Amino acid sequence: MAHDAPTIAETLRRQGISRRGFLKFCATTASLMALPPSMVPAIAAALEKARRPSVIWLSFQECTGCTESLTRSHTPSIEGLILEQISLDYHHTLQAASGEAAEAAREAAMRENHGKYLLVVDGSIPLGNAGYSTIAGISNLDMLKETAAGAAAVIAVGSCAAYGGLPAALPNPTGAVPVSAIIKDKPVMNVPGCPPIPVVITGVLAHFLTFAALPELDDRGRPKVFYGESIHDRCYRRPFYDQGKFAETFDDEGARKGWCLFKLGCKGPVTYNACATTKWNQGVSFPIQSGHGCIGCSEPGFWDMGPLYKPLSMPIAPVQMMVGAAAAGGAIAGTAMAMRNRAAKKAAQAAHQKVTVDDLEKAK
Amino acid sequence: MTPLELLTWARGPGLSIALAICAFGILLRLFEIFSLGRKADLSKAREHSPGSGWRTILSRSLPPPGLMKRAPVTYIGGYVFHLGFAITLFFFVPHIELVRGLTGLSWPGLPTQVIDISAVAGLLALIAVLASRLSNPVKRLLSGFQDYLAWLLTFLPLATGYLAFHHLLIDYTLALALHILSVELLLVALPFTKLFHTVSVFVSRWYNGDIFGRKGVAS
Structure with a gap:
């Protein structure tokens, strides 16, 4: 220097x-x-x-x-x-x-x-x-x-x-x-x-x-x-989240009224940054203020965090196929179990020996 | 693994595995139960009691007279827990979003303050019924490992959800990941423990009502 x-x-x-x-x-x-x-x-x-x-x-x-x-x-x-x-x-x-x-x-x-x-x-x-x-x-x-x-x-x-x-x-x-x-x-x-x-x-x-x-x-x-606080906690739209008021699409009444963007995939709850407080362009605005949810860009691996427009509580990948296959597997396994149980029942019935009073008398 | 990676796993592969085991288990158990069947009742019905099974579904969901005096903790705790749990589960917007993501179905949610109260009520009720189970010698004698396991698996989602929502004790992202993982544990255990009553309760109530109706104790 x-x-x-x-x-x-x-x-x-x-x-x-x-x-x-x-x-x-x-x-x-x-x-x-x-x-x-x-x-x-x-x-x-x-x-x-x-x-x-x-x-x-x-x-x-x-x-x-x-x-x-x-x-x-x-x-x-x-x-x-x-x-x-x-x-x-x-x-x-x-x-x-x-x-x-x-x-x-x-x-x-x-x-x-x-x-x-x-x-x-x-x-x-x-x-x-x-x-x-x-x-x-x-x-x-x-x-x-x-x-x-x-x-x-x-x-x-x-x-x-x-x-x-x-x-x-x-x-x-x-x-x-x-x-x-x-x-x-x-x-x-x-x-x-x-x-x-x-x-x-x-x-x-x-x-x-x-x-x-x-x-x-x-x-x-x-x-x-x-980076001490999450975007969600310092977001000016947070009261709408607490009231249960959400924008469902980017151009519905909720969006126009500035309601919470959680349902549109906002990652504010898991993103730690100062956007909501210091904002951008000399304090003019930040993404959520402009009507778009936070994409969590300051978090590690945010690209692989799931779809940008899916709410945080939604599954990342489609599960229907896997669950459907598992249900079908369960039905097949259940049927097999049913057949086994029925066979066991029949076998027990077949093996059942009837005892008459005479038999009991004889046994004395 | 960072908390966010854990959350991503819980929302992705973790959820798929848990739902698949749950679906497999429920179908397996239902097929097994229904295929066992019951012996045909060859005797003539004592009383003609159409709808007895359906009425029992309702009547057994209402408190029987005298229960308040005999078992107040079971009475109040049972209702408060089930209502608190159901309201929290079905009316918290992120939960509705999960159902929408899985099935496409959705309905209006409740404000978070209402959810907060119902979750706390559910948690307190769970703690009360556990205390009662431990302190009452009869209940303690009747309780096995599975009863405590079912309690824990129900308690954890409520507790972690509460911690996550209020940012208590642990970082939100980790709390959310643990919350989803605890629900996945619940889903995995549901078909194979007493928790299966969430699926079978009304079936067994209907059967009891119907068979007792035939025997002359129509509800």
Whole structure:
């Protein structure tokens, strides 16, 4: 990290952000991350002093949706500016350099900031065949291992990097795995979502700059502050679920009245994310508000979680054939049992010996 | 295996296996029971009692006089449990959705507050009847392993469903997976234990009513 680089506060001032605006951002970040208000000055002080951390962004088996989400989902905002304050030394989509020059930039950043840079990864890593996904002739696996070796921490952005995502969906032809399956000796934070919410990334970065550590993570490596509650529990349509009012189709009266989308396959009850609270596009809306159920995109293996438009309580696959066959089998087995019972009954009747009073008298 | 993977298994292969065993078992038992038959009653009916069997189905579903005094826990607990269980099972919207997914049939559900009350009532009634079974020496003597198993298999779906709905003790996804798995256990055991009464109860009541009608004790 170059010591003559301007601090974040200096850069923000140069870009016309007032002190008031900066403090507002610090307060918002503190509240977003469920930190007490007393932490706001600490965040402000840390961000003011912090110099631009070097960030290397590696993209593996992904669709660039995560980058699109971060860079295009809002007009330049204070979060966007903060994002610009990091020194993004390597990013396929955003960097101007290409070919050997790009790789040289990555190597230089790794050398100069060894042990201090943040490694952000989007996309999953194929283990099946190194040739499935390469960058400058280097396999994704080798590049991840090499770059992670000198990183302070690794942030797996998006469901592909966090859990394998779409490339890992059955039958997983490339043998795709998440970052956490490979990197075991560094702190790895998962920021799942397809794509994840931009403010989650900026909040996490602010936390890293302030405390020089990743925020508290849950058992799946996700920052608890953003992934602690289910969409269903924080959904503004939840009261309709409790009242038993549901949209049956996407254009019926219930849908127009904004009733619960559970029957249309909403996966909100089993999805942990901040969509219902932070929302998207600077708090404008989120999928459920737009009339479509949650598809559970921030959960591991969501592609294989069953049909998107079937309610959670419905069976995933058709069972009628199997149950019908089992019932027929039961009927056949029952008939066989009946025949056996009847045969036993007949045999018992045939074996029955009649005893008369005379016989009994004789027996005396 | 993550809780979500467990849930996906429970909603997929788990449910198919459980329903298949249940269907197989019910058909097997019904064929077996009906094929056993009864000895032809050659005597003349004492009383002409058309509909006695059908009336017995109703009359034996109502409390007999004096039961409240003799066995209040059985009386109240029995009714509260069966009603609470039935309301929870048939009128909670996700359950109706399951039936719709399996058969295409559906009907209006009840608000979750009503379901909540009926589930709690069912749970409390189950606990009360178990306490009574354990504390009453006669009931305890009459009880076998299967009775306690049937109790547990009925208690678990209600308890896990309650935990899942209220997000108590365990993560919702895991609670939902355990709830569905507990129902699958119930389905598997249903044809082969006393729980089979859910299928056979009205058949046996009709038979009792009819045969007693012929013998002169028409209901």
